[in-house]
Amino acid sequence: MYIKYINMSEKTCHCRIELHGWDSDASAWYGPDELAFRPDGxxxxxxxxxxxxxxxxxxxxxxxxxxxxxxxxxxFHDLADAGLGTIDLDGSPGGPLQIVLVVPASRRTRIRPELAFEFASFLRFLDGPEATGTELAIxxxxxxVLEQAAGAATLVFSIETRGILPEVRVHLSQQAEKLIMAMIACMAKKDGSGAIADQVLAA
Incomplete structure (x- = not known):
């Protein structure tokens, strides 16, 4: 899912976000893309x-x-080393349409060795992605990425679990970015990096 539809103000903080997305139609990763931290909304x-x-x-x-x-x-679930978020269309069958894993830069040293495995297992438990056999690639x-990541970037892994109508994808993209921004701010506040959350709450 391409997170690029949201229309927010240009207020940003010094919070570098690296987005890795899984395209369910292509069964492949895209990115990484730089995602600006936009607190409005x-x-x-x-x-x-x-x-x-x-x-x-x-x-x-x-x-x-x-x-x-x-x-x-x-x-949203705070896993201590990362944040896990899900979004789904109300009343739709099956698992969530979108699942995101957010790893703040400040938590990089806390990452459990089994985080990627647990996340892939969680995807299958929730009946997604739709295409079978994709968990290994994910x-x-x-x-x-977790092993090779360097610098102070917050890592976001966004998984679209199945193909959806374009008009629904626009809504999903908008709210996925909103949830990601809120997750980053919430975890920053809990970790003592209150400046990020304070910027959001003052927006």
């Missing part, structure tokens, strides 16, 4: 995430110009 979501100790489940309301509004189910890429 996720202030209320960050507050909701910070109210709970480690997990959140709720609804995201998507509004795209020229399209009907759409309700999406979402979740695991190997994440494992390689």
């Amino acid at each position: 996720c202030r209320h979501l960050v507050r909701r995430l910070l109210e709970l100790p480690g997990s959140w489940h709720g609804m995201l309301r998507s509004k795209v110009p020229g399209e009907p509004r759409l309700a999406l189910r979402a979740s 695991h190997d890429h994440i494992q390689r």
Whole structure:
């Protein structure tokens, strides 16, 4: 899923985000792409995430110009070394349409050796991706990136689990970026990097 549709202001902080995306149609990775940290629009979501100790489940309301509004189910889990998020169309069968793994730069030293394996296993448990046999490619890429990552970049792995209609993909892209920004801010606040969360809450 190509996260590029969201329309936010140009307020940014010094938070480098490296996005790796899995395209379900091509059954292949794309990126890495640089993702700007844009806090506008996720202030209320960050507050909701910070109210709970480690997990959140709720609804995201998507509004795209020229399209009907759409309700999406979402979740966030703080795994101590990373953050796990899911997004799904409310009422759709099967597993989540989108699953994201966010590894903040500040948590790089905490990464468990089995993180990539556990994430790939979690994908299969949730009935995704749709194409069988893709878990190994997903695991190997994440494992390689985690082992070779250098610098102060937050790593984001965004997995689209199955093909979706273009009009739904626009909504999903918008809300996936919103969830990613909120996850980064929430984990930064918990890790003592309050400047990022403060910028979001002041937006």
